[in-house]
Amino acid sequence: MADQEDWSTDANEALEISIVQAGSGSPKTLSTFHPQFTYPIFGEEERIFGYQGLRVNLRFAAHDLRPNIEVLYDKRFKAVGDTKATNIEETLKEWMPEVSFEKVGAFNSHIQNDSSARHWKPPGELLESYTSKGRKFEIWSGELTDPAIRQIIERIQILISFFIEGGTPLQLDDLDWTLSRWRVYFIYEKLSDLSSPNASHYSIVGYSTSYRFVTYIPHQRLTPHLLHDFNLPPDKPIAPNSLPHRARISQFLILPSHHSHGHGTHLYNAMVQTFLADPTCVEITVEDPNEAFDDLRDYCDYPRLLANNSLSQISLTTSLPPHLTQKRPGIRVPTSKLLPLPLLEHIRKKNKIAPRQFARLVEMHLLSLISPHARQAGTARLTQRARASDPDDRMWYYWRLLVKQRIYKKNRDVLMQLERGERVDKVEEAVGEQAGDYERLLRNMEKEGGVGGNGERRRERGKRKNVVLLDDDDEEDEDEDEDEEVDGGVERATKRVRLDE
Known part of the structure; x- marks a missing residue:
């Protein structure tokens, strides 16, 4: 047992998450942090067996969140019967897209030589621009039916399991009618000091999702814009955004490297403003908020x-x-x-x-x-x-x-x-x-x-x-x-x- 403990590593410490962009000669790291939870991936004890000196580097391109996984270690446990080292890459394949597992050199080359990154803008529409501690930020939003938004969510949503207890990834292979009920809100930092001509002006700060729960409203309570006749089956498909609904804030994440800048407040308020401006939204709800989010909501709703x-x-x-x-x-x-x-x-x-x-x-x-x-x-x-x-x-x-x-x-x-x-x-x-x-x-x-x-x-x-x-x-x-x-x-x-x- 003592020998096996020597080969066991704390998954939260071994896994390091970095946000990178093109730099002078090699990719530049903008921020680095460790996950808060890894039990959904590596089990309740949050440990990885079979390695000494283990380091798992999970890097994301700052703008479009292109991911890369690199597993490094000093020694690997030689299998004894059914006891063998955890296959880390195989485990992560259930959580990350295929592009995550390309060779590190190929990832670095892509980051350094992607000339389109400099002119890249977040998908969707710009909702708000603001400044915090002398730095510029923007909030963008769009539906999950947008392929560019869906690609970013597919790449980054492993962070939901890392930082939101009980958080689960979205099902991205649903029908468009279901996907159109999801809306995504991104916060990006707008960078000006770039060290490479291929570096993007945008770096991810956090994101949130909301879902439209279609709700029944008695006929006498409907406002004129929601009153209309239709046949069953309908003559043309009914768009989810035309139906009365409750907006449910589902996932809400600010990266640890951007805490204490007021981004949670800006993101929550921007989302609420879109709900208030939407005549089909009748109520704003939150899915299983933790204590920190309860506080955030109080700090925003009460002053409003x-x-x-x-x-x-x-x-x-x-x-x-x-x-x-x-x-x-x-x-x-x-x-x-x-x-x-x-x-x-x-x-x-x-x-x-x-x-x-x-x-x-x-x-x-x-x-x-x-x-x-x-x-x-x-x-x-x-x-x-x-x-x-x-x-x-x-x-x-x-x-x-x-x-x-x-x-x-x-x-x-x-x-x-x-x-x-x-x-x-x-x-x-x-x-x-x-x-x-x-x-x-x-x-x-x-x-x-x-x-x-x-x-x-x-x-x-x-x-x-x-x-x-x-x-x-x-x-x-x-x-x-x-x-x-x-x-x-x-x-x-x-x-x-x-x-x-």
Whole structure:
């Protein structure tokens, strides 16, 4: 076993990714980094067996992402029975196009002698140009039916498995009707200091994809531009871009060498602007976002709703009839008495924000309206605050009721397995953590002037506690064990609640 361990290499350390362009005499390396994950390719332990001094160089041309794989090592394990060295190139063939495996010399020659690179432009249409830290960048976009876009995605999408946990490559051999539902957004740096006449002005920074989920809208809710008669079968093919849909942001990647430049913010906002301008898009969703992307989305969506005065229309009622504030078993406060629910739905649809995300923004906004002295009570139950003379105390009380109700409803199956006292404590703890997370986000936005991050942020509190996944379609809570519940509630089905199972 000790001998076999000597032949085992950490795949994340052995594999080095480089972005290169034509240089003076030989290809010039613009950036180098290692993958964050390799388990989809090399197994859960992320190790490669059979080599000493192993180095796997994966290089991409900066502009069109032409790839090349080079495997170097000092010694290779001689097979003993069924025990043999991992065939690295054979393993990677399932993930990379055939051009990746040409000889290194041929790849270098192509990079150095490709005269078309200097005049190359990203495929699709230019959406935005911006400057960050004195460097110029552009965002381009197009459909996956474009052969040039499809070729770039085929070459680069192995990085999705390297940097997005659970990320999977796109199926590029689908029918055009399916491929046309995918849209790709590229960020490129616009270079000016070139060391070779054959070097491209463009270098990849990151990319994202979105997918059109065709959605049913009742006839009475359709706007005129979506109302039209057609026969079945249709007289001519129906284009996906003519149908009402939910836009789902699927993959979102900024290369490690370009973190801390605000590219995630620019890319996300550019995508959202295209969705808002598309009359067939009714809602913007995100596929299984991680914590870093949750933060990025909050840092972008919240300032936008502030800027267009959507949030300024929303406030929490603090004066309720006496019969609703009396502390008696079975007394519930209707949400419609605390929040203007029809207005909330109107604002949500106007901004095309999914219910989960919109309710999160509403909770954050309402918390920001409460004075710091009232919020200092932390997770205390404050059972008498409904009748407090200070309106901030009452607002803090009702805000916590809304959040508690959401947490209780969405985790009811888990919570009902606990004793009542433990159940109450878990909900109280979750409310405190949620308030603390909102405070962190609000603090950071105030510090940064409302400008978001780059998609690579991590939560300041460290790792999550145990996760409870929640269902969008949870039934209305009918349990009355908790006398501080609220009927109805903001429809926020948050993906994660920090409760121990």
